[in-house]
Amino acid sequence: MPAPDTAQAFTDATLSGDHLFPRAGADELRAWLRLVLSVGRATGRRLLGALGTPQQVFDSPLGMLRELVTPTQLQALAAPPGELENCLTQTLNWLDGGADRQVVTLGDPLYPAALLNAADPPLLLHLRGRHDLLTRPGLAVVGSRNPSAQGTDNATAFARCLSEAGWTIVSGLALGIDGAAHEGGLAGPGRTIAVLGTGIDRLYPARHRDLALRIAAEGLLVSEFPLGTPPLRENFPQRNRLIAGLTRGTLVVEAALQSGSLITARLAAENGREVFAIPGSIHAPQSRGCHALIKQGAKLVESAQDILEEFQMTKENGPLTRTGTSPRRLAAMSNSGTEPAADDGPPDEVLTALGHDAATLDMLIDRTGWPAPALAARLLELELEGRLQRLPGGLYQRRGLA
Missing domain, CATH: 3.40.50.450 (Rossmann fold)
Structure with missing residues (x-):
């Protein structure tokens, strides 16, 4: 298969199901990790679009790479980064930890299609689970x-x-x-x-x-x-x-x-x-x-x-x-984003006075006419029942279907 000329062509091939890369073995994984560690996502995608696989990027003549990257990036591509072998060993050891673990690269059939349609997709993903x-x-x-x-x-x-x-x-x-x-x-x-x-x-x-x-x-x-x-x-x-x-x-x-x-x-x-x-x-x-x-x-x-x-x-x-x-x-x-609630009987007078905005004890005294000690006791009962919460600043707010 000829290498695509642009990053968009690379993405189009992936979306069409004509995947450019098989699932990475150890050598391929090394190449992918090297690309990520050397130049990052955006430059990596541009190089893949122009040259094909990560290994093809690293095998390309310097003259060809000069047309695609900056001098600093060219220097980074010239030799593997010092942390590459340690990163590869860590990743392979992690993959050995269970069948639910996988590294998915940009060209892999398992790579999520939603990310291919989003801006700035990563070159690879580590997955653990379903x-x-x-x-x-x-x-x-x-x-x-x-x-x-x-x-x-x-x-x-x-x-x-x-x-x-x-x-x-x-x-x-x-x-x-x-x-x-x-x-x-x-x-x-x-x-x-x-x-x-x-x-x-x-x-x-x-x-x-x-x-x-x-x-x-x-x-x-x-x-x-x-x-x-x-x-x-x-x-x-x-x-x-x-x-x-x-x-x-x-x-x-x-x-x-x-x-x-x-x-x-x-x-x-x-x-x-x-x-x-x-x-x-x-x-x-x-x-x-x-x-x-x-x-x-x-x-x-x-x-x-x-x-x-x-x-x-x-x-x-x-x-x-x-x-x-x-x-x-x-x-x-x-109806309120939660499970249906059982009938808790008649509306609570204090909760009715509280409404759905936060209120202070003084505000509730004015609304209910209750004496402060009785009202404070009832507010504590409602808090313990999980029907309201106390907020900073002496405010009270009802919760859920209370």
């Missing part, structure tokens, strides 16, 4: 690392409902909304994919190690970074582009105005994917990023059903029926 999840429809669920209790509940419930409908939940394994989204995804047949900002052998943060191991067993871990890569600040925005690229849309649950979640949403929009946002209280800092996205054209959603309807996934012959979740049950679950 590789088949890369072929399923995916939705990114992202948000604050310091969410409200309601935000955590929403992330888990939306993810669970979408997973029940056959969608694979994709997130970044971070604390807060990411972790809640993975938990919800694992609760349904759609499962979940965690995209790491570290090497796939470095499970970060440490508090999510057990969650990551569950995802490896029941879902899928993905990383583009070489084995052993530590948690570096600059790598997490790179991870976010994969979260956006692997999915058909991104749901932002809670986010401040300066948030990595907004980066993920922007990348999703730039890739032509849908962006959804859950609105919140106008007084909550965690809601301001979502409100900004809605102002910019993101779709406001109040239930998981809103997302499914956007993608037309509730048809009688669609994935919803195949996963065993009936439209009627899904609608009941989706």
Whole structure:
């Protein structure tokens, strides 16, 4: 097969199923790792488009390479980088750790098609877990690392409902909304994919190690970074582009105005994917990023059903029926993004006075006319029941279907 003349031709051949490269053996893996370590993604893709396989790149005359790269890059291509052999050994040892582990290169049939249609696809991916999840429809669920209790509940419930409908939940394994989204995804047949900002052998943060191991067993871990890569600040925005690229849309649950979640949403929009946002209280800092996205054209959603309807996934012959979740049950679950609640009796006077925005004790005294000691006692009871939460600044906010 003749080598393609451009990176676009390389991508077109991959998308057509006429894959240029077989799955990498040790020698091929060495060539791929050398390309990644020497010049990175963008230059690597350009060289592949012009010259063919990684080994063909390194076998090309210097005169030909000079026309494609800068002098600094040419020097980097001239000899293998010092860390190459150690990186190769680490990767081969990691691959020996189980049949669920694989390195997928840009020309591999297993390389996710969604990434080929996104900007800046990586040259290779490390996978651990269920590789088949890369072929399923995916939705990114992202948000604050310091969410409200309601935000955590929403992330888990939306993810669970979408997973029940056959969608694979994709997130970044971070604390807060990411972790809640993975938990919800694992609760349904759609499962979940965690995209790491570290090497796939470095499970970060440490508090999510057990969650990551569950995802490896029941879902899928993905990383583009070489084995052993530590948690570096600059790598997490790179991870976010994969979260956006692997999915058909991104749901932002809670986010401040300066948030990595907004980066993920922007990348999703730039890739032509849908962006959804859950609105919140106008007084909550965690809601301001979502409100900004809605102002910019993101779709406001109040239930998981809103997302499914956007993608037309509730048809009688669609994935919803195949996963065993009936439209009627899904609608009941989706009224607030969670499972149907039992009848808890008459409305609670304090919760009715609280409404759906945060309020102080003094505000609730004015609304209810209750004496402060009795009201404080009732608020504590409701907090212990999980029906409201206490926020910084002496504020109270109701949770879920309370």
